[in-house]
Amino acid sequence: MKDVHRAFADTLPVMAGYVVLGIGFGILLSAKGYGAGWAFAMGVIIYSGALQYVVIDMISGGASLMAAALTGLMVSARHLFYGISMVDRYKGAGMKKPYMVYALTDETYSLVCSAEAPSPRRYHRYCFLVSLFDQAYWVGGSVIGGLLGPVIPFDTEGIDFALTALFVSICVDQWLGAKSRLPALTGFAAAAVCLLIFGREDFLIPAMLAITGGLTLLRPVLDKDDKDGRAAHD
Amino acid sequence: MTDLHVFLMILVCGAVTLLLRALPFLAFGRRTPGYILYLGRVLPYATMGMLVVYCLRNVSPLEGAHGVPEAVSCALVVLLHLWRRSALLSIVGGTACYMFLVQVVF
Numbered sequence: 338m339k340d341v342h343r344a345f346a347d348t349l350p351v352m353a354g355y356v357v358l359g360i361g362f363g364i365l366l367s368a369k370g371y372g373a374g375w376a377f378a379m380g381v382i383i384y385s386g387a388l389q390y391v392v393i394d395m396i397s398g399g400a401s402l403m404a405a406a407l408t409g410l411m412v413s414a415r416h417l418f419y420g421i422s423m424v425d426r427y428k429g430a431g432m433k434k435p436y437m438v439y440a441l442t443d444e445t446y447s448l449v450c451s452a453e454a455p456s457p458r459r460y461h462r463y464c465f466l467v468s469l470f471d472q473a474y475w476v477g478g479s480v481i482g483g484l485l486g487p488v489i490p491f492d493t494e495g496i497d498f499a500l501t502a503l504f505v506s507i508c509v510d511q512w513l514g515a516k517s518r519l520p521a522l523t524g525f526a527a528a529a530v531c532l533l534i535f536g537r538e539d540f541l542i543p544a545m546l547a548i549t550g551g552l553t554l555l556r557p558v559l560d561k562d563d564k565d566g567r568a569a570h571d
Numbered sequence: 572m573t574d575l576h577v578f579l580m581i582l583v584c585g586a587v588t589l590l591l592r593a594l595p596f597l598a599f600g601r602r603t604p605g606y607i608l609y610l611g612r613v614l615p616y617a618t619m620g621m622l623v624v625y626c627l628r629n630v631s632p633l634e635g636a637h638g639v640p641e642a643v644s645c646a647l648v649v650l651l652h653l654w655r656r657s658a659l660l661s662i663v664g665g666t667a668c669y670m671f672l673v674q675v676v677f
Contacts, residue, residue, distance in 0.1 A: 349659060350659065353666070379581055382581050382582060383581060383585045383588055384588070400580070402576075405584055406583050406587055409587035410591070413588045413592075415618075415621070416591040418614055418618050418621075419592065421599075421607060421610050421611055422610075422614045424596055424603055424607060424608075425603060425611050426611070434596075447619065450615035450619075494673055495666070495672075495674060496666060496670060498670070501623065501626040501644075501665075502645075502648045502661065502662040503662055504622045504623050504626060505648045505649060505652075505665070506658050506665075507619055507658075509649055510658075511616050520614070521617065521620050522620070524616065524617030525617075525623070527617075527621070528620060529624050532624055532628055537629060540628070541621075548617045548618075549610070552614070556606075559613055
């Protein structure tokens with residue numbers, strides 16, 4: 338019960354962002370002539386907010402399946418980083434693991450990648466619940482959007498900032514808790530520089546390459562810190 | 572565009588996303604090389620920085636509101652978080668501030 342309560346409390350910010358973005362998605366999709374059933378199917382089959390918004394554009398543009406696959410690769414490439422981060426943490430999660438891997442979105446990743454728990458079993462339970470709750474918010478929101486169409490009770494402009502705020506608050510936690518601030522600085526600087534050079538549509542993949550390169554160069558420094566830290570801890 | 576084509580497009584995008592999410596687990600799940608373990612330890616910090624930039628990618632400092640709502644709201648999130656370390660307070664405070672700025676002020 339404790340884990341359910343904690344997972345629910347921790348996912349409240351995601352609920353705010355996902356329900357609103359999901360409703361927005363459902364409304365846009367229904368405006369193209371694809372109702373709540375389609376929104377539900379996409380939330381289950383794709384389950385990636387950013388890519389689902391792009392699919393709406395591809396439906397209007399009449400993209401080929403090959404173009405859809407390539408666009409999907411570009412837009413979702415960042416998920417490789419989430420998997421690499423979670424390979425070790427999700428070890429031993431058993432039956433829950435396939436679902437946890439499938440449901441590893443930006444927001445779920447942001448919560449599970451730095452969560453702590455008394456035991457691996459409790460940690461995996463927590464991560465599973467976070468994954469499940471987050472998907473429920475997203476699919477629920479997009480179905481509501483598909484049913485409601487363009488009728489919204491109040492002005493929600495700007496509420497999707499909840500997701501940015503979630504990421505910023507996690508950055509602050511990590512900044513205060515990290516043994517070294519070099520990884521955070523590498524990620525931030527590489528992404529910012531690549532955004533300036535490559536523009537908002539194309540910067541993510543160059544940024545991922547730059548981050549991987551930077552962290553690889555820093556390994557002699559950071560891996561030593563890490564080992565010393567763990568040795569001191571033992 | 573036929574319904575079938577749209578459905579196939581959804582399947583293709585779903586398969587690509589699932590593949591990207593599962594690939595590291597399939598490749599390194601059994602025996603994880605030391606290099607991947609190292610990346611797994613440091614990537615969460617680097618990735619969160621990248622995600623913040625990704626969220627703010629549509630901000631244009633030279634036009635519109637010049638990114639002032641985003642800058643002020645992000646600063647508020649940081650200050651609230653340093654003050655109380657409560658994720659909910661930081662996020663609700665920052666989001667309310669942002670909504671006020673984009674709906675009322677700018």
